[in-house]
Every structure is written in structure tokens, then in C-alpha cells.
Amino acid sequence: MKKIINDPNQVVGDMVRGLVAAYPDKLKQLPDTTVLANKQAPVTNKVGLVSGGGSGHEPAHAGYVGRGMLDAAVAGEVFTSPAPDQIFEAIKAVDGGAGVFLIVKNYTGDVLNFEMAAELAEAEGIEVEKVIVNDDVAVEESSTTTGRRGIAGTVFVHKLAGAKAEQGGSLEEVKAVAERAVDNVRSMGMALTPCTVPAAGTPSFQLGEDEMEIGIGIHGEAGIKRKKVTSADKIAEELTMKVLDDLDFTGDVAVMVNGLGSTPEMELYIVNNKVQALLAEKGVNIYKTFVGEYMTSLEMAGCSVTLLKLDDELKTLLDASSDAPAFRN
């Protein structure tokens, strides 16, 4: 294992401190937690937004804390759900009296722990609602999930729900937007290489020198199939067509070509070239494109393609300004 770290068991704490050190005007670390909150939180009468999950997906989720996106991100150990008490601290810290909304990627541990935290908060009189993101069309069930997994499409849910809350939307209105986002977002990924959790020290799986895995999860969970590495165009086509098969994307869409960690940006643009050509061929109108690393898997090489179907309100929310460090629109 070659990594630029100190103690493999302290990577999350070191990272959280490094994040606050980078953006001291924007972020604060809640005492004795690995929760990063907007320095302005709580904002009176604004719905507070909390997300998070295992670390190793940076810039998700702390990079999306900022005005117009999340109010707090809870950083669990690498690829491990954060404990309920940490999530509870985040909820309390962002509650400005209008309730708190949780955006949870669909993994069994995350769902359970965010639900438990919600119960703790409700017992203290904080109104809490949530959405479960399950955008990954690759598999219907997995070792860590009941139903589909939540992957890069989660970033769109952060953006849309965050903008709605920033506009002064009520908890019910924020929830409605988040649910509409989840209903209209689909993703699929692939990998050329595995990644290594620092505390484990060895890769979580192996791929042959000429192999790739289609439909892989962001923690390296098994996908649809292993096959010989093909061209960027064929990879783009396989991911995009599977996404298109899952929902009628006629109309305006946002596209995200997301890098999983060690794929050069050059390659993401090569994939994007084909994705856009395919969408044009299928009569899908591209409203906006995002290419870069939005939801990673440590140093995994690979990419995912996400499509988000947009209505007029979702377009406005997608375009709304945000000062979250990692979101560019």
C-alpha cells in the first residue's frame, strides 16, 4: 500500500482537520466529532441539510457543505457508516427551527444509522425528514444494500435540495424536491482497478491486467460482470445505454461523468465525448454537463455516468449559486 498518510487508523481525523484548515471561513468541525458543518449553521428558519457516510468518497460529502448545499457532512471511517451519535450531533448543529433533512445513500448501515439518529433528534423535538438515494442501476440488491445503491447521483440531490432549502423551502418542500431528484436520477459505473482501505492495507478485490468490472459499486462491491477492457467509446456506450434503458430521459437532462479517483481528467472527457454523442442520437437534450471527480472511491480507476432528468424548477435549483468548495456549476 502506497499512500500519503500518517497513521492508517487516523486518516479521517487528519482529513477533517485538513478540510477545516483549507476553508476556515466556511467550515467548522463539531467538537469531539468528525462532523463538518457550515460555519454559519444553524441558519434560523432555514431547513438544515445533513448528509455523509463512510469516508473515501471525497470531495463527497464535506466538499458539498456550503451555502445552497449541505449544512453538515458526517464523515465515518473509510467505507464505514458513521455512528448514530455523530449524525445526531450534526442534526442538532444545523437545526434552525425549520426542521432537518437527511440525504442518505442507500447502504444498509447508513440507512439504519441515519434513522436511529433521526429518532434521537425527534425525541428532542427536532423535526426530521429524509430521502434515500438509490441511483445505481447496475444491481437490484448487493451485499451491503437492500435495493439499489446510492452513488454519484447523490451529489445532484445535495445540490437540488440544498438550493430549495436556501430559497426558504419548508421541510416538506425540500423533501418533495429531493424525492423528485431521486426519482429522476440514474447512474452506472465501472472500474479498471481496485482501491485499498488504509486500515486494511491490501486491495479489497483484484482485477486482471486486462480486465474491468462493469457496474461496480463505490466501495468495490461486485457489479454486473467482469470483462476484457474495451475502448472508451464502448465503455461509455455500455454505461449510458443501461442508464437510458431504466428511465425515459426524453427532455432536458444534466449529465455527470464522474471519476472514481485515479482516472485522468483526460479520460473522463474522452468518455464524455461519446456520452454526449449517444444522448444526441437518442434525442436527449443536454442542459448541463459536469465532468470531474464528484464521488470517488479512494484511488480506484474508473468512472460513472449519471443522468438527471430536469423540469423547470429543478433547472433553476441546479443553476442556483452555492459556495460549497467542491461544487462548480
Add this chain to the structure above:
Amino acid sequence: MKKIINDPNQVVGDMVRGLVAAYPDKLKQLPDTTVLANKQAPVTNKVGLVSGGGSGHEPAHAGYVGRGMLDAAVAGEVFTSPAPDQIFEAIKAVDGGAGVFLIVKNYTGDVLNFEMAAELAEAEGIEVEKVIVNDDVAVEESSTTTGRRGIAGTVFVHKLAGAKAEQGGSLEEVKAVAERAVDNVRSMGMALTPCTVPAAGTPSFQLGEDEMEIGIGIHGEAGIKRKKVTSADKIAEELTMKVLDDLDFTGDVAVMVNGLGSTPEMELYIVNNKVQALLAEKGVNIYKTFVGEYMTSLEMAGCSVTLLKLDDELKTLLDASSDAPAFRN
């Protein structure tokens, strides 16, 4: 070689098309070239800014084309200087009558080719000035350079000179800002792994399983030394101290912790944590921090640390808005 590409000899063309497809409202490809220009270029009476160099450093340089930064970026083959005629096309495309300014990283091929293009342009009556960026403190000479190499600090030069041009600065004023930026910026990098140029198919050098190279260049050029991999804190200290030794950074500085391609953002924040602590210890005041992939080396694992000493005007220029896809401030 595992890459998400089509023909290894067509990666630059495919990437350029993918960039235009991603940002059709912002970028245009000049016909029969691999030059990406701002869709609005040329802007009458604004100094036009051109940069570029070999590809493989994405988001540099095309990601920095936008209002308030570059007007055009010339994409050479991977790690290969673009030909003078391509640079000449870029100069002509961005000339709005106030002259054109070239930002060139200090590599022998780039310097020669940008100079030749400048001569071609001057012969057609376009006024051209340039700056050579040489921020890498690691080595004084290298196989590809007379004097120090230009690396991630170049992005700050793009930003500062671009903002000055956007403010309506004259060619001389833009040049003065760029030279002040170059005088006040220093960087140093390190790598854990090599990278593979697609057309070559094999890594450009080798590093042992427990080795890293300190002071490496962004094309894998030899650095100061190879040594056993140490902790993130020690790596951060070695890079930062060497930069601090080279210039008196007392006062306000901008910090960039740049990933070279496959280093997880988690690790960049871990490095940043130590960089900031060291700077605080040394009495250096951190005005703004940038953490992410700004100037990469394909899928090389590693990072660089850049410090930029700021005066009041440079702060204003650094903070000025830009819509370049890859710059966040």
C-alpha cells in the same frame, strides 16, 4: 497499460471534442487545431491570454479558459509541446486589438515554440508579450529545461494575469502582474508512482514498492532524490520547507496543495493539514487555500505544494470572479 481511451494516438483529439461537448456555451475548438478558445474570443480591446503545452496535465490548460482567465489553451500531444502553427492560430483567434499575452511553462520545447509563434504573430502586426513560469524549486536544470521547471504555480499566473486583462489592463500591465506572480510563486512536488503516456504504453520510469521521489517534475523528470515512503506529515514538511527556504514568504500567501492525478483528495487534505500547521509556525499568514487537482501528470500518484506571496493587488486579482470550468475560488 489500463486506460479508458480509444486509439492511444487520438487521445488529445478525443479529449478536446469531449471538452467542447461538456461546455458548449463556453468553449470552441478552432478548426483543424487542438486549440480551445473562449467562445466569446476575441474580446475587442481586451488583452488576449494564451497558454498551453503538452496534454496530460488536465484540467490544465483548457479547464482555465473562461472569462477572467485564459482566452485560449493550446493542447499538444501528451507531454509534448504544441507546434508553433497551432499556437499562432490561438494568438490570432484571441487578438482583440490590445495585444496577446502568452503564459509559458519553462520547458525548452514550449519556450521555443511559443516564441516562434509570437514571431509569426508579430509579423502579422499582432503585439505579443510573454512570461515564462519557473516555480519548481526542486532542480535548477533538467533534461527538458534550462533553469527551473514550470509546474502548478502556473495556474496562479493564469488567474492573476487573466483577472488583470479582464479589468482592462494593457498588455504591459498584464505582463507586469504576470511577472510579479512568477517572482512570488514557488512549488515543489513528489510522486509515489509513475504514469504512462498512452502512445508509449509503458510507464516512463519505475519506483520501488516502498519508494517515492521528491522533487519530481510533472512529466516524471528526475527530482532531488528517491527515498523510502515516509508519513504525510514528513512529506508535507519536506516540500513546504524547501519552498519556504527559497523565498521570504512573510506576509499573506495563497497555498495550493495539488494532486498529480491518482492521489485521493483525502490524502491531499491530510497533507494540507500539516502544510498549514507549518506555515502558522513560521509566521506565514494564509490568505486562501486551494486543494485539489489543478495541474496533473496523467495518473501519477503524488502531490505538490505551491506558495504564492500576495500584495493587495494580487489578492484582488486572485479573488476576482472567473467562469473557467476548472477554477474555484
